[in-house]
Amino acid sequence: MADERRSLAKRIELAATPEQVWQAVSTPDGLSLWFVPHENAGGEIEGDFGGGNSQAGQTLELEPGRRVVFGAPGPDGVPPMTFEFLVEGRAGTTELRLIQNGFFGDDWETEFDGFGRGWDMFLHNLAEYFRHFPGLPVTNVVATAFTARPGGEVWTDLTTRLGADPALSLDDQVRLTPDGLDPIEGVVDLRGDRLLGIRTENGFYRFMSDDIHHMVNTSQYFYGVTVDRATRTAAWQTWIDGLAGV
Template structure:
């Protein structure tokens, strides 16, 4: 049965309103994924309509053709205000729409993903903006939908079950290599690793009936999205012994 939803968050960040606006609209994939905005034609990502385009204060995109069988309407709204004489920004983010099926599961997943995505935005603004980025995202094999799949991912990285946010770690990465990183986010559903040149995000989507996912935001001078995808896909398949 169709039912409306709303997920609202407020946060402050050590960035100007203009920097926040650029992070939301330039489409680099620096913190989420590459997106295209056309303020003149009022067209947003995935063919959405920009109902508010007021840089750097208000951004609203609305889509009634979402392309998902469990959702018929999607709206993302950002209100940005200056703080500390414009040196910092306060943001109110509201994600709303209509879920047409599996409402509780869809809402829980969207709500928890929202917190991780907004945290990643703040990490990008604080540590990497406006460096160019090579972005890739990938999913694990069918076996990564198992109830304990995300626990296996954490252990494959070399993280103990009690490794908490803020810890400096030497994580196990693709090809038997290691990564000196900070665990910038961790809960039972997500892991965020920040290196000097990358944000690497691990998504425990098995909790909502989907495969585990990884995204890599690579800011290194020689970054190559295809190389990152192949390396981390091989690593993730190896966690679940998939050729």
């Protein structure tokens, strides 16, 4: 079994019903609302992390409406990593707990930091979805590239090419102008070390780079509007590849 000592736990209170939260963590359509695009693939649930990178898993344990565990069995039939979601109703809100057990490599403490940072962003997406776009369907655009360039250098190039002021803070109004792509207008709703999130009238833009996974990424969510996903994904993948030096 996954080493219980190597676990990561997150907890968030959401302005939604337990039924809404359950839908968001237990189905491909629900996971796509705030995480990465998911779909059913041959009896498994497959997530698209961009740049041709995908990960498939199975529902390992299920208590409908309350608890679900996802994982992909390894060569010995035991999943090296599992993701558990627990849903519990409160007075007018719902508490969601996430527990990740197991990590990919030997340097699990570094992975712990990287996964924790990623989960914080995605769970923020879920909270903001219920706050601003409840009930609306999503179209996802995700682009990812791996790079040998230092993360700080990549991030400086990313913000420069976006036309983003390095001093941007939470709640600042912005208009970003990525080369060759449509402008992005909205408010900064996420800001951290090599992390920038913009909430627009119709969704979210997320940008991130790091030295842990040696990657640069954008995840974008468009709610209740028509978006040409394939064309937009290809355009942003080209843009991200340019940053990575691919």
